[in-house]
Amino acid sequence: MVDYDEELAAETERVYLMPEIVRQRAKTIEALNLRAGEQVLDIGCGMGLLTRELALAVGPTGSVLGIDNSQPMLALAERRCADLPYIELKNESADAIPQADSSFDAIACTQLLLYLPNVAQTIQEMHRLLKPGGRIAIVETDWRNVLLECDDQPFMRQLFAAWEESIASPHLPGQLESHLITAGFSAVKVDAIPLLNTSYLLDNYSGQMVAYSLRVGRKSGAVTAAQADNFLAELKQRSAEHRYFFCVNRFLFTAIKI
Ligand SMILES: C[S@@+](CC[C@H](N)C(=O)[O-])C[C@H]1O[C@@H](n2cnc3c(N)ncnc32)[C@H](O)[C@@H]1O
Numbered sequence: 001m002v003d004y005d006e007e008l009a010a011e012t013e014r015v016y017l018m019p020e021i022v023r024q025r026a027k028t029i030e031a032l033n034l035r036a037g038e039q040v041l042d043i044g045c046g047m048g049l050l051t052r053e054l055a056l057a058v059g060p061t062g063s064v065l066g067i068d069n070s071q072p073m074l075a076l077a078e079r080r081c082a083d084l085p086y087i088e089l090k091n092e093s094a095d096a097i098p099q100a101d102s103s104f105d106a107i108a109c110t111q112l113l114l115y116l117p118n119v120a121q122t123i124q125e126m127h128r129l130l131k132p133g134g135r136i137a138i139v140e141t142d143w144r145n146v147l148l149e150c151d152d153q154p155f156m157r158q159l160f161a162a163w164e165e166s167i168a169s170p171h172l173p174g175q176l177e178s179h180l181i182t183a184g185f186s187a188v189k190v191d192a193i194p195l196l197n198t199s200y201l202l203d204n205y206s207g208q209m210v211a212y213s214l215r216v217g218r219k220s221g222a223v224t225a226a227q228a229d230n231f232l233a234e235l236k237q238r239s240a241e242h243r244y245f246f247c248v249n250r251f252l253f254t255a256i257k258i
Contacts, residue, residue, distance in 0.1 A: 002115060002166055004046075004070035011212070013047045013076055020195045020205040024139060024250060025050050027193055028110060029057055031137045031254045037061040038105035041129060043094050043122075044068055044112025048077025048087075054108060055087045065099070067092040094122050102131045110139035111250075113176075117168040120179050127183045130257040136185065138253040139193070140172045146248040148206070150234060155227065162222040163213040173251040185255035193250040200239035206246035210235065 004012070015021065028050060034040065034057040045051045045066030055064040066081075066089045068074050074089055081087040092098065094109075095118055107126050113119050126136055143160045150156050164170035173190075180188045197206040214231065217223030238244040 001168075004073050006072040009047065009070065009072035009076055011208075012073075013049075014203075015205065015208045016047065016049055018203070018205050018208070020197075021049075024110070024193050024195075024252075025053055027191070027252055028108060028137050028139060029053050031191070031252055032057075032106050032108065032135055034058050034062075034106060039103065040064045041097075041099070041104045041107045042066040043097070043107060043109040043126070044115075045077055045089065046070075046073045046111075048080040048089070050108055050110060051077060051087060051089070052081050052084065054106075055081070055084045058086075060084075060086050062086065063088065065090065065104075067094070067097060069093045095125065097125055097129060099129055101128050102134075104129050104134060105131055106135045106137075108137050110137075111141070113138065113140055113172055114167050114169050119169050119172060119175075120182065123179045123183045123185075127185060127257055132257060134257045136180075136253075136255050136257070138176060139250050140176060140253070141248060141250045142171050142173045143248065144171065147245065148210075149238060149243060149245045150231070152231075155231065158222060159210075159213050159217050159231075162217040162220050165220070166216055176251070176253050180253065180255045184257065186258045188253065188255040190254075191252045193252055194247055195250060196247045198242075198245055200235040200244045200246075209248075210246075 036059045038058045040054045042051045045068050051066040063086045077089050143164050177188050195205050197204045201207045214228045
């Protein structure tokens with residue numbers, strides 16, 4: 001289980017401020033096609049980066065409710081959203097959201113479902129919470145599709161597999177359309193959002209993700225200290241020699257409740 005304590009909350013915030021994820025947010029906002037005055041729910045709102053952008057899109061005649069079950073994440077969101085009183089933030093769990101049926105015009109749910117064992121139930125909840133005609137945007141990643149140039153491909157696969165083992169539903173993109181249709185959604189569409197780096201930098205997306213996966217692998221015992229050091233040294237050398245290439249796709253699903 002991933003515990004979003006203060007350290008992981010701060011680290012996630014750093015990563016989610018990077019240009020790769022700024023672009024992902026812009027695509028998510030665009031896909032929701034929000035109008036002034038709409039009521040929006042952000043499930044697993046984290047540090048409030050998307051929540052704030054949703055609120056700016058609907059303006060003060062609308063409202064945004066952000067829910068998350070991590071207090072450190074909500075503390076960051078509260079700071080970020082303090083100047084927008086039409087944002088409400090609540091400590092709630094995604095599988096039982098205590099809101100009336102048909103409360104929202106739009107729901108955003110980005111990089112949350114992978115942590116949940118009961119994804120189908122949460123998607124049914126989303127359907128219940130949307131008004132007829134309401135729109136949903138979900139972003140998820142499948143780390144089996146990571147492309148990272150390195151000498152030891154089996155080690156790289158093992159590294160990302162160790163990270164996936166720490167989450168409940170790591171392979172969702174291929175299952176989401178079926179979950180959405182089963183829950184009653186229509187007009188399901190999917191788009192890929194590549195997170196692409198051709199340099200190894202500590203402050204780009206892949207640098208952070210490799211560091212995080214190595215830490216998870218070290219903790220679980222799947223990766224030794226020597227393996228981690230050698231892997232990082234190789235990636236730095238590849239980057240210096242213009243032989244570094246990292247890409248993983250995120251998938252943006254949109255659908256409508258008829
Ligand atoms: C990777 S962050 C994504 C944050 C945000 N959606 C974004 O894209 O910027 C995942 C978030 O899901 C939250 N989360 C995980 N399990 C949850 C649950 N069962 N109910 C509510 N939030 C949850 C975590 O606390 C964390 O803030």
